[in-house]
Amino acid sequence: MADAVTVDQIVVGDHACLTFTEPDERMDLVAEFVADGLQLGQRIICFTDSVQPDDLIGELVLREVAARDAIHRGQLALRGSQDSWLAGGPVTAKRMLSAISDEMRHAESRGFPGLRVTADMCWATRAVVAADQLVAFERQAADLFAHGQLAVICQYDRDIFDPVTLAFAADAHPKTVAALAYHDTPLLRICRQHRPPGLRIAGELDSTHLEPLQHALAETFRLDHTIHVNLTRLRFIDVTAATAIAKAALTLPTDRTMIVTCPPVIAAIFDALGAAQAPQMRIQRSS
Structure with a gap:
């Protein structure tokens, strides 16, 4: 069973699942995750799907996160699904894992002490995505955490994903994140x-x-x-x-x-x- 933690307890080496129904609560947790990473000097990547990158920047700024300054200095990056998972052909677990591995190498080469990734998993509900690739991604992602440089929160919307997928997501992550x-x-x-x-x-x-x-x-x-x-x-x-x-x-x-x-x-x-x-x-x- 996954350990339930608050978002401020997430550290490098953690792979956590965030399930939500309330958009404001989800954004609050994402903003805190990003702000903690900025304070620690880490590189942060937000893979977003249901919220457009420009809108996500606005949500972060509204919650007192200096997102625009962080983007300007290269510490924070936002990736829409069309520019990441869904770009350039069918979505596969291999491509998703490769994208995160590339971000880890980029963060290390620039001297960041770690990488934080938050991923909106709504892309997995698209008709062009094979369901087994989501399962493969979550199961194989454990290999990325071996060096203790990566922290990931995967976001699952309870209004979009079916109960079976949500149960799998909770089981596939060592930790779950929720508001106190x-x-x-x-x-x-x-x-x-x-x-x-x-x-x-x-x-x-x-x-x-x-x-x-x-x-x-x-x-x-x-x-x-x-x-x-x-x-x-x-x-x-x-x-x-x-x-x-x-x-x-x-x-x-x-x-x-x-x-x-x-x-x-x-x-x-x-x-x-x-x-x-x-x-x-x-x-x-x-x-």
Whole structure:
């Protein structure tokens, strides 16, 4: 069984699987993986399929990753599937492994201490790709990690891949990556957000969930100077839960800030509480 780890625990030598349903959560984990590699001076390659390279750059910049500067100095590169796996003929495991091997040699020749690769695996659902090549790639990829210079996260969208393929992906990777979840049910998910640092809360939040909410807030207060509370996927919040968030912000020293990003209907609840008048709290309305 694969070991479950958080994205900031990934190091060279790791081959991990990221399965996701929430695009924002996936982008948060990818951004943290890239930012960690940049900080370590490693070379980073993002193979992207469902998101165009230019759009991916925008997503990284939005999450406070200096992507354009990193591309300019040659530390970060983005490869669309049409320019990598799907270019120049049928996709084979051999070609995919060869592409990563070439990137490893390139990184070593330029003096980078390691290579990080994140690969959007949606290319494997294309009609031109034989299903057995995905299986062969994941099984044979282990040979690439022998020298301890490579870290790879393979991204699998749960809305695109069938359960059998997802089960194989989890089994084929020594590690699985997921967000740190403080509460996870069909109605409510509270998890760690890496970039910008804080919390992401989605679903419906009411007074029955005060304990996990307060635990999550206490954790981000301990870890982060400026706390970002992302409520863009929150459908409902009651007055008790909104009050708990506002009161938590008031406990911050005046040189620290909680930034709450939320839809207008959620912002209206905080407005009714007078939360925006607190110097430690800022409300940002999302579209």
